[in-house]
Amino acid sequence: MAAILLRNGRVVDGTGAAAFRGHVLIDGDRLEAVIPEGRELPAAEETIDVGGSVISPGFIDMHSHSDWMLWDPDHPAVLRCLLEQGVTTVVGGNCGFSPAPVRPETLERVRHYSAMLADRPVAFAWNSVSEFLDHVERTGPVLNLAQLVGHASVRARGADTLRGAMNPTEQRKCLDEMRRAFDEGACGLSFGLGYDPGMYSPLEEIQAFCGVAKESDRPVSVHIKALSWLSPCYPAAYLKPHNLRALREMLDVARKTGARLQLSHFIFVGRKTWPTADAALRMVDEARREGVDVMIDAFPYTCGNTTINAVLPYWFLAGLPDGYRSAWARARLRAEFAISFRLVGFFYRDFQVMDVAVPGWEELNGLTVEEIASRWGTSPLKAVLRLSEESGGRTLMLFHAYSGEPGNEGPLESVLRHEACLFETDVVVKSTGYPNPAALGAFPRILGRYVRDRKFFSMESAVNRMTLASANRFGLGDRGALLPGRAADVVVFDAGKISDTPPADGRPAGRPKGIAHVFLNGAHVVKDGEYVPGLRAGRVLRG
Numbered sequence: 001m002a003a004i005l006l007r008n009g010r011v012v013d014g015t016g017a018a019a020f021r022g023h024v025l026i027d028g029d030r031l032e033a034v035i036p037e038g039r040e041l042p043a044a045e046e047t048i049d050v051g052g053s054v055i056s057p058g059f060i061d062m063h064s065h066s067d068w069m070l071w072d073p074d075h076p077a078v079l080r081c082l083l084e085q086g087v088t089t090v091v092g093g094n095c096g097f098s099p100a101p102v103r104p105e106t107l108e109r110v111r112h113y114s115a116m117l118a119d120r121p122v123a124f125a126w127n128s129v130s131e132f133l134d135h136v137e138r139t140g141p142v143l144n145l146a147q148l149v150g151h152a153s154v155r156a157r158g159a160d161t162l163r164g165a166m167n168p169t170e171q172r173k174c175l176d177e178m179r180r181a182f183d184e185g186a187c188g189l190s191f192g193l194g195y196d197p198g199m200y201s202p203l204e205e206i207q208a209f210c211g212v213a214k215e216s217d218r219p220v221s222v223h224i225k226a227l228s229w230l231s232p233c234y235p236a237a238y239l240k241p242h243n244l245r246a247l248r249e250m251l252d253v254a255r256k257t258g259a260r261l262q263l264s265h266f267i268f269v270g271r272k273t274w275p276t277a278d279a280a281l282r283m284v285d286e287a288r289r290e291g292v293d294v295m296i297d298a299f300p301y302t303c304g305n306t307t308i309n310a311v312l313p314y315w316f317l318a319g320l321p322d323g324y325r326s327a328w329a330r331a332r333l334r335a336e337f338a339i340s341f342r343l344v345g346f347f348y349r350d351f352q353v354m355d356v357a358v359p360g361w362e363e364l365n366g367l368t369v370e371e372i373a374s375r376w377g378t379s380p381l382k383a384v385l386r387l388s389e390e391s392g393g394r395t396l397m398l399f400h401a402y403s404g405e406p407g408n409e410g411p412l413e414s415v416l417r418h419e420a421c422l423f424e425t426d427v428v429v430k431s432t433g434y435p436n437p438a439a440l441g442a443f444p445r446i447l448g449r450y451v452r453d454r455k456f457f458s459m460e461s462a463v464n465r466m467t468l469a470s471a472n473r474f475g476l477g478d479r480g481a482l483l484p485g486r487a488a489d490v491v492v493f494d495a496g497k498i499s500d501t502p503p504a505d506g507r508p509a510g511r512p513k514g515i516a517h518v519f520l521n522g523a524h525v526v527k528d529g530e531y532v533p534g535l536r537a538g539r540v541l542r543g
């Protein structure tokens, strides 16, 4: 690759320092120089006049699930939307689930966990983390990957106990698996404590895992046990907000172990949970004042993706598939939904199908459960059960009323404004269906709506959080800043125009506006806003 000069830019270098007019020289896969206006321009094979646009480091999506497809030959067509919004690095392996380590005997368990996250069935051409990372590197990912090791995956490999406390030998094996994963390049640990099996793990186990992360100087990303004030993970008799209890438990683990804590997708699920946002942020503030190394992350939308089975209680899931036919189970479910939906502040209209995952039913993608029920002439509950059964639980949903709703986004805004908040997409990107708007526009929305239009924080601060602060969180040494010698991951965008194109009038979200160019390890992967097909310039960033 030849030297490329980006001239006449407004350099926002990722460190948080004030923007300045200048030029950036890329040589091969490195940044060669950042030159303030007025100095002599170096020679270059190619010069692009960016006409006053911002030049910044590539964005880091610090909570991604795209590690479940980065080896697939067709993944560039699916994940191009991330590059086109300026993302150059994804942190994968979140919510407890990583594609490695695995072992053949317990592969079925990991397959089951990953059914919703992967775009296609996974062949698992690896066992260890290093084999997995080598495989991704060899096949050529379209983005950089920094990989977390998932607690659920480590358990499936190291222990035969499915749920709940492991015996001491199993636990020792799991902790050794984790040390090995770190040695082999995993840059942190993740938990999915709202999902099977994490939801059954005792606090002592969580603490032991965090202890090893601390001893290896790796961060811990955690999807806490409850994200709504009432959740099936704690007894219904516990009358205080369940999400605050889950948060307190995890902060206490960080206090005891000294682990670097990253609270994943800091959301408040359901209208009745929104009022707990201030108390949750105060708990984070208090812990930070005490010296606990804790940060949070969030996506800038009031909807998020998960499986249809996330609405079904555990007693019902444990009794499948017979439960679909049981009149008793349906009656109990109907009664429970009537109560719990009202208590949490959720309605069937909040559940929108992203990818139905049933051949022939594609026309349902984008509809809410309420709309599907009326189309089928049935009740919303029956519609949920039919979708769950026919898809084997693989129907991917977009749930609304996360931290607010259009026109009433107070809790979301408090989170985004918080000094310890980093940004993410948290998207499950699929080749089919109705897209999660964050897949197309999360980062442009922050820079347009919240920086330019609403002035929540400065451009320098927003870019710092999207780049260097996120890189530092995961120890990605040569990423996140426009400094000579660093990797040439660069975004060029028009600060006056940048924005997402959110869904409207039944139409899904569209491509973002204002992003002109993206360079990934020096390769010009997005030109005039469009991904250049065929380019797979990503690398594996080992911890």
Ligand SMILES: [Zn+2]
Pocket (backbone or CB within 6 Å): 094, 095, 192, 223, 264, 265
């Ligand atoms: Zn999660």
